Each structure stands twice: as structure tokens, then as C-alpha cells.
Amino acid sequence: MDVFTSASELLRHHRPERPVLALRPHAAQRAAKWFLANFPGRVLYAAKANDAPQIIEALAEAGITAFDVASLVEIQRMAAVKDAELYFMNPVSRGAAISRAYREFGVRRFAFDSADELDKVIEETDGADDLTLFLRIACPNTHSLIPLEGKFGASQAEAPELLLKARQRATRLGITFHVGSQAVVPAAFGEAIRQVGQLIVSSGVLVDAIDIGGGFPSRYPHSERPIWRASWTRWCVPRTNWRSTLASLLCEPGRALVAEAESVIVRVDARRDNALYLNDGAFGTLFDAAYSGFRFPARLVTPSRGRTAPEAEFVLYGPTCDSSDYLPGPFMLPASVTEGDYLEIGQIGAYGRVLANRFNGFGVFDEVVLTDEPMLSMYESAEDETSQAAWPARA
Structure with a gap:
């Protein structure tokens, strides 16, 4: 499996047609x-x-x-x-x-x-x-x-x-x-x-x-x-x-x-006002965003695009023809995001890949390993916390 330092580095080498599962x-x-x-x-x-x-x-x-x-x-x-x-x-x-x-x-x-x-x-x-x-x-x-x-x-x-x-x-x-x-x-x-x-x-x-x-x-x-x-x-x-x-x-x-150990890199296939249409969604790795009310962290990773633009609230749609393939969010992204851009959506390591299915012929993913840090983490200072943890000691 190919290894990259980040989603941005992956996109400097490839423009993937399919969603990419990025393991950490x-x-x-x-x-x-x-x-x-x-x-x-x-x-x-x-x-x-x-x-x-x-x-x-x-x-x-x-x-x-x-x-x-x-x-x-x-x-x-x-x-x-x-x-x-x-x-x-x-x-x-x-x-x-x-x-x-x-x-x-x-x-x-x-x-x-x-x-x-x-x-x-x-x-x-x-x-x-x-x-x-x-x-x-x-x-x-x-x-x-x-x-x-x-x-x-x-x-x-x-x-x-x-x-x-x-x-x-x-x-x-x-x-x-x-x-x-x-x-x-x-x-x-x-x-x-x-x-x-x-x-x-x-x-x-x-x-x-x-x-x-x-x-x-x-x-x-x-x-x-x-x-x-x-x-x-x-x-x-x-x-x-x-x-x-x-x-x-x-x-x-x-x-x-x-949860932190996997993200998905997706392409924006269309934009309509504040709605983005992606090549992955509720019937793929983003089930919890559609049906459990989760808001996953998201960022624009297309190289040299919109990094200084102000953020705006977006809703997301997946690629299927089912109207429930809708992720209400809101997801915070640069206001300049447009068709052809790539996003990284984080924290999908829990239940993302295992709930994905092939509805409408979608649900096929490429996979890579990324070596950078997750978009959100509870364990940034895990080594420092170990000696200070407050679990009750064994009898």
C-alpha cells in the first residue's frame, strides 16, 4: 500500500477518481x-x-x-x-x-x-x-x-x-x-x-x-x-x-x-449554493453523518486552493440517487470550494469502512497510508498522561 505524509502530498501525485480511504x-x-x-x-x-x-x-x-x-x-x-x-x-x-x-x-x-x-x-x-x-x-x-x-x-x-x-x-x-x-x-x-x-x-x-x-x-x-x-x-x-x-x-x-485512525479523501463533483455533491456519502463511509447526526471534521486538501478563504457552512450529498444520501452537518470549509476540489473528512475510522456498501454501484475505494496526525485527537499527549492517569489502582 502506498504511503504519503498527508492527503495534500497524495494529491500532488494523483487525482483519484474513487474515494480514498486514508489509514493512520x-x-x-x-x-x-x-x-x-x-x-x-x-x-x-x-x-x-x-x-x-x-x-x-x-x-x-x-x-x-x-x-x-x-x-x-x-x-x-x-x-x-x-x-x-x-x-x-x-x-x-x-x-x-x-x-x-x-x-x-x-x-x-x-x-x-x-x-x-x-x-x-x-x-x-x-x-x-x-x-x-x-x-x-x-x-x-x-x-x-x-x-x-x-x-x-x-x-x-x-x-x-x-x-x-x-x-x-x-x-x-x-x-x-x-x-x-x-x-x-x-x-x-x-x-x-x-x-x-x-x-x-x-x-x-x-x-x-x-x-x-x-x-x-x-x-x-x-x-x-x-x-x-x-x-x-x-x-x-x-x-x-x-x-x-x-x-x-x-x-x-x-x-x-x-476513529482517529482513518479518514476519507473525496472529490467534489458539483456545487449548488452551500451544497456540495461528493463521490462518497451515506451509503459509503459517512453513514453516521447521515443517520446518527455526526459532524465529521472536514478540510480542503486540493493543493494551492482556497487555504486563506473565509469559511462557510456547507451541507453534503453523496453520489447515489437516493435523496437520503444527505449529510446535514454543517461542515465548515473555505467558501471558495468548487467542483473538482478534494476534501479530507476525518474520524471515519470507527464504522466508516465496515458500513460502506455498493448501492448504485458506488462504494469502491482506493487505500493509502498517511503518516501525519489525525484531524482531531484525544491522544496528542498520551505519553505525558500515562503516568498521571487516575484509573483506580488494582487491589
Whole structure:
């Protein structure tokens, strides 16, 4: 894969016809090192966020070799990583997938959220005595920009009986939850962990692990910069809750590890007033901008064009003939931007490439590696913060 110092350097050599996915593996590696240095437990990468081989390799080189996987395809991909440790955390799975995961890929860690799903795991593994089972419980998603509640999770009424039943079959027993994607308020995790503590007390069942799931945020123009120092860590993992259970901790970051690690370079195919028509959009890497209200950072990267022009607000349209291929933004760009210009849109490393499809025949991308810094970052001073982090120390 070709390597360039920046999007501008790429454009000095090429005028690409297709959108270009620009990977920054060094950004993923830096984020991974931050989590490994500051989280007091096992860090699993949520493989659904980005499956680019260069990104997975960067995370593994940083030390993340444990993965939250949700399908056989993800299991097959992540199993190729040396010393991979796979957690099948989809609480509703086909029996055949569970069986193959256990027998062909050595998966021993499974999630469930109902008696039927627990029975399925036990049946498909022939009552194995080497299972780690995680009960997924429902929790409020009131502090996340993309709520994920409703589909999965045992209720507080159902959970005690499920814990007791799983305790009788599991070598190790855990509880897991998900506070929603892009959870920018640290208290979201604290509230869920307090709920876990109450469940442990009410059920009388001791657990070996607490998986606080994903939802760790990244940085976007529409979202306040997430707090990663004392206030975040004080609320995210309260000392009095998890230490009293003697349980080990796990987390499943996806967005926070890879959002900065990829951008997309697009061409402006037309301009109508403050609307720009691009060769990528909602059915490509920019799904979250159309359907989740995200405002990605954007900049003009055509060499020698409009760098000193005042900025204006723009809306964007993708290349398909579907009118929902619309990105309301607003996106701040030089007022002089015009047809034939190229833009770089950042922070699409989380879910951008994996949600892109071939609707209307679009969705084909070139790929390059860029060595410059992401357009926005939470980790500019990650090395300086490591020794000052406020995660609770291990007991």
C-alpha cells in the first residue's frame, strides 16, 4: 500500500477518481497504548468497529490481542492474530456458530441474556466444563449519542435467576452491559456499575469478572471533547463497587481506539449554493453523518486552493440517487470550494469502512497510508498522561 505524509502530498501525485480511504495505523497504536496503560483490566478490541488488516496489526503490535467478536466471520479474522483471545459477546447467536466457535476456533468465552441463550451455549458445547459465561444485563443509555438499549440485556427481575443458573455451569462467571455508543458523560459507566453491584448483592451470586462493555467516546466537532482524566475515571470505575466484588475488569473499546485512525479523501463533483455533491456519502463511509447526526471534521486538501478563504457552512450529498444520501452537518470549509476540489473528512475510522456498501454501484475505494496526525485527537499527549492517569489502582 502506498504511503504519503498527508492527503495534500497524495494529491500532488494523483487525482483519484474513487474515494480514498486514508489509514493512520500509528493513531490506532497510540490509542491502544493509552488504554493498556490506563485501564485496570483486560482491554478487548470491538472488532466490528474497523476490520482493516493494517489497523488490527497496529493494535496487536501495541499489545491488544483480545477481541470482542460477534460472528463467525469476525472470529475467523481475529483468530489469525497471534495469541488471539476471542470473546463471543453476541448474546443471541445461532447454535451452529457457537458450536464452530468452540470446536474450530477454541472460543471459551460467551455472552447470553436469556435462559434460552444460556441453554443454547451449554447444549452446543456439550456441557463443557471450561466455559466463561457473561450475563448481559440491560442498562439505561441516557448518556450516549447513539443509544443501543432495547435489543439485548436481561432485566433486573430476570437477572438473579440467570446468574444462579449460569454459576452452576460456568468455570468463570461474568456480568456485562453496554451504555451506548459515544457515551460522552462519564457517569454512564458509574451508574451501570452501581446497578451491577446491586444485582450481585440481591442475587447472592459472586462473579469473577465485570465487563463494562464499549461506548468509550472519540472526539468530533459536534461533541464536547471527552474527559479522560480524574473526572472520567472517578465515575467510570468507582473503587467501592468493583473492588468489593473481587472481580476482574474488562472493557470493549471500538470507536475510541480507531476513529482517529482513518479518514476519507473525496472529490467534489458539483456545487449548488452551500451544497456540495461528493463521490462518497451515506451509503459509503459517512453513514453516521447521515443517520446518527455526526459532524465529521472536514478540510480542503486540493493543493494551492482556497487555504486563506473565509469559511462557510456547507451541507453534503453523496453520489447515489437516493435523496437520503444527505449529510446535514454543517461542515465548515473555505467558501471558495468548487467542483473538482478534494476534501479530507476525518474520524471515519470507527464504522466508516465496515458500513460502506455498493448501492448504485458506488462504494469502491482506493487505500493509502498517511503518516501525519489525525484531524482531531484525544491522544496528542498520551505519553505525558500515562503516568498521571487516575484509573483506580488494582487491589
